[in-house]
Amino acid sequence: MSKNPETIEIYGSSTICKLCKFAADRDMEGSTFTEIVERMFAELNVAKAQAVPDTHIALPKVADKKMINAGYEAHDGFFTNGQVQDVYQAMVKASESGAEQP
DSSP states (O other): OOSOTTOOOOOSHHHHHHHHHHHHHTTOTTOOHHHHHHHHHHHHHHHHHHHSOTTOOOOOSSOOHHHHHHHHHHTTTSSOHHHHHHHHHHHHHHHHTTTTOO
């Protein structure tokens, strides 16, 4: 692994082929390797920003023990741990079905 954060290590010709396809798909003929890589990272950062809007957070589909315990403690033991998991799963299912849309 490179110690210099300004370098990119190429692992095989498939990486070069992917970069060439990326450049060709974007009509970047005549661009330098650096320009192609910078554009790729810029597009990647835009995609990452759009993937999870600021109003949302990404959570696992299945709550882990720490999450379940936090939900249980938040309600002073009103729910059982199993009920907290059921509520969480219902929210995940509603989200996947688009039920959160007005």
